Amino acid sequence: MRFLDALTAIATALLTFLAYVQWRSNRRFQRAYISAEPHGVRSMRGAEKSQILSHIAFHNVGQTAAREISCRIKAEWSSDGDFNPPRIKTEGGVIRD
Secondary structure, X not given: OHHXXXXXXXXXXXXXXXXXXXXXXXXXXXXXXXXXXXXXXXXXXXXXXXXXXXXXXXXXXXXXXXXXOOOOOOOOOOOOOOOOOOOOEEEOOEEEO
16 A cells, blocks of 8 residues: 555655756746847927937737736937947847846
8 A cells, every 4th residue: 555655645746856957948938038129210390309200110020918018118319320329138038128
């Protein structure tokens, strides 16, 4: 009887470990992914100052739909042909300021 109890305990521990591994790997697949694509820059007509309007399209590309999305865009105008935009810092695939 003790052999069967030990075997049951080992099988239970193994199944618990496998469930944990599947749970950890499945979290990555159920994450919502968003793609941001530039859709052009246009100047504002009739504006007193030189103003521009930037168009950006966001698309859900993950298996889970993204909800309650917010974004902040910092746009800079430059007539310099050698303009290099600042690097974007990412932490674990998430863009941070």
